[in-house]
Amino acid sequence: MTATHAAARVEEPSDGDGRTAKVPAAAPRRSVLRGRALRTTGFHLAAGLLSALWLLPIVLVLVTSTRTFDDIAAHGVGSWPHSFTLDGFRQAWVDGGQQRALINSLLVTIPSVLLSLGLASMAAFGLSRYDLPFRRVLLLLMLGGNLLPPQILLIPVSKLSEVLGIYDQLYALIGVQVGFGVGFYVFVLHGFMRAIPGEIQQAAVIDGAGPWQIYWRIILPLARPALAALSALSFTWIFNDLLWAITVLRTDTQMPITASLIGLQGQYVSMWNVIAAGSVIAAAPTVAVFLRFQRHFVAGLNLGAVK
Amino acid sequence: MALIGSTRRSRATRVPPVVLAFVLIPLLAEAFWVFWPALQGFYLSLTSWDGLAAPKFVGLGNFSEMVHDPVFRTAAINTVLWLVLFGGLSAALGLGAALLLQQERRGVGFYRAALFLPVVFSLVATALVWQAMYQPDGLINNVLDGVGLGSWKHAWLADQDTAFYAVIVPALWRQVGYVMVLYLAGLKGVDPALYEAAKVDGATRWQQFRHITLPQLRSVNAVVLSVIVIDSLRSFDVVWALTRGGPYHSSELLSTYMYSTAFQSLRLGYGSALAVVIFVLAFGVIASYLVRAFREAD
DSSP states (O other), X not given: OTHHHHHHHHSOOOSSOSSOOOOOTTSOHHHHHHHHHHHHHHHHHHHHHHHHHHHHHHHHHHHHHTSXXXXXXXXXXXXXXXXXXXXXXXXXXXXXXXXXXXXXXXXXXHHHHHHHHHHHHHHHHHHHHXXXXXXXXXXXXXXXXXXXXXXXXXXXXXXXXXXXXXXXSHHHHHHHHHHHHHHHHHHHHHHHHHTSOHHHXXXXXXXXXXXXXXXXXXXXXXXXXXXXXXXXHHHHXXXXXXXXXXXXXXXXXXXXXXXXXXXXXXXXXXXXXXXXXXXXXXXXXXXXXXXXXXXXXXXXXXXTXXX | OHHHHHHHSOOOOSOOHHHHHHHHHHHHHHIIIIIHHHHHHHHHTTEEOOSSSOOEEOTXXXXXXXXXXXXHHHHHHHHHHHIIIIIHHHHHHHHHHHHHTOSOOTTHHHHHHHHHGGGGSOHHHHHHHHHHHHSTTSHHXXXXXXXXXXXXXXXXXXXXXXXXXXXXXXXXXXXXXXHHHHHHHHHHTSOHHHHHHHHHTTOOHXXXXXXXXXXXXXXXXXXXXXXXHHHHHHOOHHHHHHTTTOSXXXXXXXXXXXXXXXXTSOOHHHHHHHHHHHHHHHHHXXXXXXXXXHHHTO
C-alpha cells in the first residue's frame, strides 16, 4: 500500500547497527578493534555528557519539587536537598488551583484535538480524492491561515468571542484552537491521503459506496498513521498553549494549566518547591503522551516538514 | 489547476454535494476564526482604539508613531537578534546533535530521547524550571562559585545586560531537540554510496561534510529555516513567563510588546500595527513555505 510509504519514510528504523563503518581489510585486526572501541567510548562520553546536561534541569525541578520550603529558605534553591516531602504538590494541586486548571486543560485539549482532526480529515479527503475546482488554492489558503503570526489575530479574536458571548468561556478557546489549527492538519492529511491509490476508491464506487462510506470505511482507516502522529502532536501543542488562553479567558478558575502556572508563579513568589511541583504537574501529561507515543510524535514532527 | 489533476488521474469528475460540505465546513471554521479576524487586524492597525468607543481611523499614524517609539526600536532589534541567535544556535546545535546521534548504535535511542524530552514541555514550564536555576542562590551561581568563577555571578534575570540572553537559553534548550529530529530524518535520506565514493576518493571527514552532507540537506535546511523564523516571531510564552519583557524592556520582543500594548495598555490600534510589523517580518518565510507546499501538492 502506498499510503504506508509516507509513514515508513518518517518512522524510526529498527534498532541495530545500520551502517557500520567499513574498515580497510589490510589493517591489522587488533588495532582496528581498539580504534573502534575508542571511538565508541568517545561517542558515549560525548553523547552521555550532552544528555546529562539536557536532563539536569529536569532532575533539578524534580528534586526541588520534593523539598520543604524551610529547606529552600535556609540553604537556597540551588543547594543539595536536605528534606523530602510531597507537600509542594499538595499546595500546588489544592491551594494553587492546579487541579481545576488541569481539568480545564483537558476539557479544552481533548475536544479541540478530536474536532480539528475530524474536520481536517474531512476537508483533506475532499481535496485529495475529488477534483474540486481551486483544489490547490483552497489547500494553500488553509495552510496559509495557520502560518499567520497569531499576534495579528489576538485582538479581533478576543473581540469576536465577546460579541459571541463566549468570552472567558472554554468554548472560545476550543473554537480558536480548532479554527487556527485545522489548516495545518488539512495540509498534512492531504499529502498523506493523496498517496492512497485511486483503485481502492474506484472499487468501492463500483460496489456502490457513497462518499461518506469511502471516507469513513476506507480512507480514514488507511490514514491512521498520519492521524496518530497528528494527534500526539496537536495534543501537546494545544495543551501547552498560553497565548490563546490568556487572550480569550480572564477568570482564574477558567484558566488552563499553562496560564495557571503563571498565576502560581505570582502567588507563591520564591516558594520554589510549590512552583517546581506545579511545573511537574503541568508537564506530566505531555511527557506521558510523548513516552507512550514517541514514534508517532517524532513522525508527526517530520510530517509537517514541507520539503 | 484542477484540470491538470483530472487529466493525469482518472477519477470521478462530478463532485458529490456531501464532499463539498466536507471541504466547506472546515474552511468556514477557519474563515470565521482566522481569515475574518486577520482582515480586521489589518484594518485595526490603521485605527486608534481603546476597545470601548468605536475605532477611529488614523491612516498610517500608528506606523509613524513607531519611528519615534524607543521601546519599539528595542523590541524590533531584540526580535531580529532573537531570530539570529535563537535561530542560528538552534540550527547549529540541532545539526550537531543529529550528526552525533545519527548512527544507529546501542544507547542512541536514550540519548535522542533525552535531547528531545524538553520539546514536549510547555514554554511556561520550561521558563519556570530555568527561573529557579537563574536565582541569585540558584544552581548556576552555585556552580560558578564552585569552579572559582564567583565574580561572574549575576542576578541573571534582573540585570538589564543579561536578561535577554538568559531568556534565550531556555528557549534553545527546548528547541534543539526539535531541530535535531528534523535533521535526523534528513540525514537518513542521504545515500550512503555518496560517502563510500568520497572515501574511495580520499575525502576527509570535513570534506565529506562540506561537499556531501550539507548539499544533501538543502531541502531540510529550508524546512528548518521556515520553522525557526516562524517559531522565533511567535516566541512569547518564555519571555512572558520569565521577564514580561523587562527589566526596562531589555528583553522585550515585538510579540510581548504587542501583547502588553494591546491587553494591558489597551491601545488596540497601536497593538494591531505592531502585529502587522510581525506579519511583515514573517511574510517572506510564509510565502516561500507556501510556494514549496504548492509544488509538493501537485
